[in-house]
Amino acid sequence: MKLLHYTYRKLSLLLLLLMAAWGVLFYYAIIDEVMDETDDTLENYSEILINNALMDPSVLETEGTLMSFYKFRPISEEEAEDYDEKYYDSTVYIESEDEDEPVRVLKTVFRMPDGQYYELELMISILERDDMVEAILWYLGALFLLFLICTSIGTRLILQSVFRPLQRLLDWLQQIQPGKELPVLDNPTKIREFQQLGEAAVDMGNRSYKAYEEQKQFIENASHELQTPLAIVRGKVELLAENESMTEQQLKELDEIYATLGRAVRLNKSLLLLSRIENGQYTETEDVSVDEVLDELLPDLMDIYEGKKIHLVRIKGEEPFVIRCNLSLTQILVSNLVKNSLVHNHAGGELYIETTSSSLIIKNSGEHPLDGEKLFRRFYRSIDGKKDSTGLGLAIARSIAISASLSLTYKWQEGMHLFLLVKESEKKS
Template sequence: MKLLHYTYRKLSLLLFLLMAAWGVLFYYAIIDEVMDETDDTLENYSEILINNALMDPSVLETEGSLMSFYKFRPISEKEAEDFDDEYYDSTVYIESEDEYEPVRVFKTVFRMPDGQFYELEMMISILERDDMVEAILWYLGALFLLFLICTSIGTRLILQSVFRPLQRLLNWLQQIQPGRELPALDNPTKIREFQQLGEAAVDMGNRSYKAYEEQKQFIENASHELQTPLAIVRGKVELLAENESMTEEQLKELDEIYATLGRAVRLNKSLLLLSRIENGQYTETEDVSVDEVLDELLPDLMDIYEGKKIHLERAKGEEPFVIRCNHALAQIMVSNLVKNSLLHNREGGELHIVTTASSLIIKNSGEHPLDGEKLFRRFYRGIDGKKDSTGLGLAIARSIALSASLSLTYKWQEGMHLFLLVKEPQKKS
């Protein structure tokens, strides 16, 4: 989820909760105010009725209309002493409407000049009050919705403007490629934090580019400096081997030294290749058909390991397996996988190679499963590790696969080692 959308959702949720809380408080405040106003009306009207009754006792025999109904009831002195004024909501049956209507009731007690106590019960219809509250709620809801929409749109526009420098910085970071100078960062902003972030990103990018160049130069120099003495030593070993005075035992020792030097040369080249791959120095890519690469490599590789009498089964899909990769690296990756399956296969074993439009499957006979977590590490050798192996073939294949957005995995299936190379799914932004 984008930072803009995340922030917008959080602010919208907070705004909604605040507005909802304000709406509830406003509603109850309005209800309380209307109730107080109704009670004040009842109290004022009751005072008028009591004053009229004190001046004209005949009022005690009257009753009010529907909208302001009242009645008097004589009570004893004891009832009057225990009586407290009260307000409450009730309902009254209306014959003409054949239904009950809500009313607000007020009861109080007063004393006539002759000493008789009377209870005054007074009612006011609250239909108008309910209508008013309903109208207030409708207007309040409409106002709430309009305010929420306006503030949400305004908040989104403001956030887009605020985060625009961050988006420009992210776009600039995505343009950075290993081994290439940093592009110019054009990101004017008045926000101090974004200014500092941009300066830090440029500084880190420059340091990363400098470190990359230094590491690249060091690796190439180290590899070159190692290759020269190794080549000299191998040449001298060859000269010694041509010396007729050498005994058979000495020649055997020289042969082992020569083989060890050969492994050192291959190891040096493999480490240099692995470092270049991981540093992203192979930037030129193209569409490479894995099927065509296999067609080129398999005849030569099968000839090399002809003595093991390995049975090859090859199956192709309706469409070729095409990957986006540096062509030379694609050849190395496929070659390493096939070589590994041939080198660590048993005599008379099976080698199955299957290609589809989206995958490459290589299976070879084996005696026992391997550790899938350690298998692709540098210098890892299984139980049947060969002396001629550098232990870097699968590590190089995995690095090439990762650089080409491919997934290379291993598993043990039905007595065979299985290597699966597939395209990784595209990540959604």
């Protein structure tokens, strides 16, 4: 979720809660104000009626109209002394409408000049609470909707303006590529935090570029410097092996040293290759047919491992599997996968290779499943791993696959090791 949408959603939720709380407070405030005004009206009207009754006792025999009904009732002095004036809500049956209507009632007491006490019951028709609640809710809903639309548009425009420098910074970060100089960051802003963020991003980018260049240079220099002494040592071992005075035991030990040096040379080359792949130094790419690469490599590889009597099953799809990758890296990728399936296959085993328009499937016979999480790590060797293996073949294959937007996975299926190479776009779909 985008930061803009997340912030907008949180603000809208806050506004909703505030409007709901305000609506409740507004409702009770209106009800309280209406009741106060009604009670004031009742009090004023009762004073008028009492004054009229004091001036003209015949008023005591009258009753009010429907909208302001009143009546007088004589009471005793004892009842008058304990009488408390009170306001309350009640209902009155309206015969013409055949329903009860809400009224506000005032009951008070007063004394006539002749000493007789009277109770005055005064009623005023009021608006039904349900009608009032419905009206208030309707107007509040309309007000909230209008307010939300206005604030949403305003908030969105403001947030877009506020977060525009951040969006420019994100676009700039996406333009950064390993091994290439940083593009110029044109991101004017008056917001101090965004200024500091931009400065920190540029500083970090420059340091990363410098570290990348230094690392690349170091790896190339280290690899080059190691190649020469390794070649010299191998040459001296070969010269020692040609010495006729060497015993059989010494020759055996020299052979082991020579094999170890050979693994060191291969390891040095593999590490250099892996570093260059991960640093994105193979920038030249083209459309490469994996089927054609297989057709070139398979005869030679099968000849090398002819002694294992492995049965090859090759299935081609209607359309070739074409990927966008460096040609040399594609050859290394396919070669490593096929060699891995040959080396770790048992004598007389099966090798199944299938290509479709979007995938490469390689299966080989096996004794037990492997750890799919560790399999592609550097220097990982299975239980039956070969002694002369560098442990980098599948790590290199995975790095090449990632650089070419491919997915390389492993699983154990029906007693066979299965490696699946598929385009990331096809995997997502």
